[in-house]
Amino acid sequence: MTKIKPTYQELEKEIEILKKLLLNKKDIELSLIETEGKFNEIANQATDGIALAEMDGNYVFVNQKFCEMTGYSSAELLKMSVFDLNAKSQPHIFNESKTNLQGSPLEVILQRKDNTQFCTEIIGKVVKINNKDFVLGTVRDITERKRAEGILKENEEKYRMLFNANRDSITILTINPDGMPSNFIEANDASSDILGYPNQELMNLSIKNLLIDVPDEIIKDRIKAIKILGKLDFEVIIKDKLGIHRNTEVSAILINYKNKPALMNIARDITKRKQAELELRKLKIAVDQSPVTIAITNSMGEIEYINPSFTATTGYSFEEAKGINPRILKSGKTNEAVYLDLWSTISSGKTWQGEFINKKKNGAFYTEEAIISPVLNEQNEITDYIAVKTDISGRKQAEEELIKAKENTEKSERNLKERIKELNGIYSLGLLTEQFENHEDVFNEFVKIVVPESMQFPDKVYVSLEIDNKKYCNIEDFKLLKRRKYLSAPIYILGKQRGELIVAYTQDIKFIDIFEQRLINAYAERISIILERIKSRKELQEAKEKAEESDQLNKTLLKTIPFGMDIVDESGNIIFQSENLQHIFGERVFSTKCWELYRDDKKQCSDCPLHSGIKLGETNIYQSHGVLGGKIFEIIHTGMIYMGKKAMLEIFMDVTERKKSELIIQQQNQELKELNADKDRFISILAHDLKSPFNSILGFLNLLIKKIRNYDIEKIEKQLHIINNSAQKTYKLLEDILMWARAQSGKIPYEPKILDFTIICNDIIDNMKLAATNKNIAIKYLSSEICHVNADENMLKTILRNLVSNAIKFTSDNGQINVGAKQVQNSILVSISDNGVGMSPETLSKLFGISHEVTIKGTKNETGTGLGLLLCKEFVEKHDGKIWAESELGKGSTFYFTI
Numbered sequence: 001m002t003k004i005k006p007t008y009q010e011l012e013k014e015i016e017i018l019k020k021l022l023l024n025k026k027d028i029e030l031s032l033i034e035t036e037g038k039f040n041e042i043a044n045q046a047t048d049g050i051a052l053a054e055m056d057g058n059y060v061f062v063n064q065k066f067c068e069m070t071g072y073s074s075a076e077l078l079k080m081s082v083f084d085l086n087a088k089s090q091p092h093i094f095n096e097s098k099t100n101l102q103g104s105p106l107e108v109i110l111q112r113k114d115n116t117q118f119c120t121e122i123i124g125k126v127v128k129i130n131n132k133d134f135v136l137g138t139v140r141d142i143t144e145r146k147r148a149e150g151i152l153k154e155n156e157e158k159y160r161m162l163f164n165a166n167r168d169s170i171t172i173l174t175i176n177p178d179g180m181p182s183n184f185i186e187a188n189d190a191s192s193d194i195l196g197y198p199n200q201e202l203m204n205l206s207i208k209n210l211l212i213d214v215p216d217e218i219i220k221d222r223i224k225a226i227k228i229l230g231k232l233d234f235e236v237i238i239k240d241k242l243g244i245h246r247n248t249e250v251s252a253i254l255i256n257y258k259n260k261p262a263l264m265n266i267a268r269d270i271t272k273r274k275q276a277e278l279e280l281r282k283l284k285i286a287v288d289q290s291p292v293t294i295a296i297t298n299s300m301g302e303i304e305y306i307n308p309s310f311t312a313t314t315g316y317s318f319e320e321a322k323g324i325n326p327r328i329l330k331s332g333k334t335n336e337a338v339y340l341d342l343w344s345t346i347s348s349g350k351t352w353q354g355e356f357i358n359k360k361k362n363g364a365f366y367t368e369e370a371i372i373s374p375v376l377n378e379q380n381e382i383t384d385y386i387a388v389k390t391d392i393s394g395r396k397q398a399e400e401e402l403i404k405a406k407e408n409t410e411k412s413e414r415n416l417k418e419r420i421k422e423l424n425g426i427y428s429l430g431l432l433t434e435q436f437e438n439h440e441d442v443f444n445e446f447v448k449i450v451v452p453e454s455m456q457f458p459d460k461v462y463v464s465l466e467i468d469n470k471k472y473c474n475i476e477d478f479k480l481l482k483r484r485k486y487l488s489a490p491i492y493i494l495g496k497q498r499g500e501l502i503v504a505y506t507q508d509i510k511f512i513d514i515f516e517q518r519l520i521n522a523y524a525e526r527i528s529i530i531l532e533r534i535k536s537r538k539e540l541q542e543a544k545e546k547a548e549e550s551d552q553l554n555k556t557l558l559k560t561i562p563f564g565m566d567i568v569d570e571s572g573n574i575i576f577q578s579e580n581l582q583h584i585f586g587e588r589v590f591s592t593k594c595w596e597l598y599r600d601d602k603k604q605c606s607d608c609p610l611h612s613g614i615k616l617g618e619t620n621i622y623q624s625h626g627v628l629g630g631k632i633f634e635i636i637h638t639g640m641i642y643m644g645k646k647a648m649l650e651i652f653m654d655v656t657e658r659k660k661s662e663l664i665i666q667q668q669n670q671e672l673k674e675l676n677a678d679k680d681r682f683i684s685i686l687a688h689d690l691k692s693p694f695n696s697i698l699g700f701l702n703l704l705i706k707k708i709r710n711y712d713i714e715k716i717e718k719q720l721h722i723i724n725n726s727a728q729k730t731y732k733l734l735e736d737i738l739m740w741a742r743a744q745s746g747k748i749p750y751e752p753k754i755l756d757f758t759i760i761c762n763d764i765i766d767n768m769k770l771a772a773t774n775k776n777i778a779i780k781y782l783s784s785e786i787c788h789v790n791a792d793e794n795m796l797k798t799i800l801r802n803l804v805s806n807a808i809k810f811t812s813d814n815g816q817i818n819v820g821a822k823q824v825q826n827s828i829l830v831s832i833s834d835n836g837v838g839m840s841p842e843t844l845s846k847l848f849g850i851s852h853e854v855t856i857k858g859t860k861n862e863t864g865t866g867l868g869l870l871l872c873k874e875f876v877e878k879h880d881g882k883i884w885a886e887s888e889l890g891k892g893s894t895f896y897f898t899i
Helices: 006-044 066-069 091-100 142-165 189-195 216-229 269-288 308-314 336-347 393-435 439-453 513-535 538-560 577-584 596-599 658-706 713-745 757-774 792-810 843-846 868-880
Strands: 049-054 059-062 107-110 117-129 130-143 169-175 181-187 232-241 245-257 260-268 293-298 303-305 352-357 365-376 383-393 459-468 468-472 485-491 496-505 566-571 574-577 619-627 631-640 645-653 751-755 778-781 789-791 816-824 825-836 883-887 894-898
Touching: 006 066, 049 066, 059 130, 059 485, 066 130, 117 142, 117 816, 130 216, 142 393, 169 189, 169 245, 189 260, 232 596, 245 269, 336 365, 365 393, 383 459, 393 439, 393 513, 439 459, 439 468, 459 513, 459 713, 485 513, 496 513, 566 577, 577 645, 577 792, 631 658, 658 713, 658 789, 751 757, 751 792, 757 778, 757 792, 757 816, 792 816, 792 825, 792 868, 792 894, 868 894
Parallel strands: 778 816
Antiparallel strands: 049 059, 049 130, 107 117, 117 130, 169 181, 169 260, 232 245, 245 260, 293 303, 293 383, 352 365, 365 383, 459 468, 459 496, 485 496, 566 574, 566 645, 619 631, 631 645, 751 789, 816 825, 825 894, 883 894
């Protein structure tokens, strides 16, 4: 077929059509360029990486975020394919992206330009552009999320392990809108062991299935309290699967479980503990109500428990006794061998039984019968000691009184027997005077029968009676040798010696001096009476005999009584004085007022019984001070009739020495109280100032042991420096304590010699310069005078070192410390002054006493115990010197001492 050529008009129309087509194509291209620019701008602002790849994997577009993720530039990536970045060369992942119509995320590990890897989450989809298929991928870096998920998973595994490893029951319940807990949703393995229900079976139960008689109101109130407080501890009785009731201790905590409020219960079975507590309560009641003293100490002998009887017996409360050694009760009256035997016995695990003489808090002595037993643990180690003691002072006193009563009874019986013997002899002599009219017959029978029978050994006695050169003997031709001991008594007739009665033993036998001499004296007096009776009328002689007997009895009584006596009338006039009273006051003045004779101030006593008038038969006792020579007398007054009128018998007992002894005892008690206060302070220093640094040392050591593999060397060095500093400070404290204790016990040698103080002082200053330089403090020795001192060199250096160290501690940076000294007669006066923080008057007054705790921190928070100043005081006083301080708050301090 022949083709027909188009006409010009037809060509012109086609050209117009081509022009239009060309114009539309240009518009489309411009539109495409504009759209591509907007797409690039949006893609580069995206927070996730965006990449467009051809179906074979070559990149044709990447945004700025994707470049930042991978470390490559856009130009570099457009020359690469997706397989170049896939760290594990997994081509199937790209194929999955092409076929993943849902656009689900895939986790892919990519490799950066620097060869490091990171985890990504990629969503890939196939898209058509100009009728061509491409893979569009959105890339998100999930490295941190994966790390967090790993940690979370690890924590969940640890939690689950700890959850099931816990020996307490741990359960979780959700809370219903009505405030009541729902069924169990979590329970650890211990819950099944305690409650008896398998875990799955427990999940079908609620808390109400386990509780016994607990109303809903109480459960709701507890839930409310937990919501307010976050946690609540309480005890409850539950019933396990077998119906057994168990006492439990519950800690309920409000938690968030899967975004919902839930209740976590940590329960511990305390049934056995409750039973043990009940038994302990019974035992405690028995111990508390026991009339015997019970004390429990630890293995070091420090009191941990005392019952009320201990307090009632000793006067020490539980607070006073806790933590101290029972040696506070030592009186010094118990032999040390008893304590050695005690510790030897109980330290070997055996029970000791014995007696102590102890001292109460008020200083009174008492006797205790004690049984002390050790308490052993399962390893047969001594953990405690239990002492059960009974106050047997009353029993001991009763025993002593019984012994004294027995001795007195025996003495009385002996005296009675002797008196009966004496009276029998006198009576026998009297019978002889009635039997024989001739006095010679009376005297012959007297020396042969009466005297021998009244002596201790009748058949071995020699008796001789000589009156007016007339001699009566029971043994003729007996020679009384000078070396032989004998008894004699003079014979008086109307006041004139007219003879002598002599008694001796024929063998080497000792006399019962008091009784037998008294007996001979009585015989001599009776013979004198007989002779006088013979020379005068019978009636007169009998009256005189009675008068002399009465007078002799009174004289014997007055001489025998070991204290002074007088009698005063109603006006206070002295109308009688005993010889003993004359010996006391050295005067015998009758009709003189008693107070004028006895008192220094010559005034009547304010409490004199004469003020209220003499009351017959009434006795009262009071003490009178200011007696002649400053003496103190205990005076007994008794109303009586003397010479036909009212009078008062006064018995004087000198108690001056007793009062002095009481005063000494009071002073010693005060000193003991002060020593106890010093001891308590000393123990407080040991308990606090030693415990605190050890807590720091142990804390850091435990931390190092646990974390040493995680710490870098700088952190380890830092903590070791802290431990070292604490150990150094603790060692310094121990040195001060030991030196102070040695000073207290006198075990530090005191060796004084002549020293050049300037050399000693400059040596100390040189040693302290490093500590001063750290704070930029200047120390100057200002004295130009040459000072010599007789002192112990070590003690003097210790004093200076402590005082200069304290001045450095309490002086701020760039401060000044001046040391001065000057000779004062045979000693020197030393001063150490600073311009530091100073002290208040209250602190200043407590510096040199261990009974008060003085804690002032230095300018760098340096701490101290005050033992350094105590050592200074001890050593200064060892040299018969004095130490004191002057200070004003904020203006520095100056310490002085003489030595």
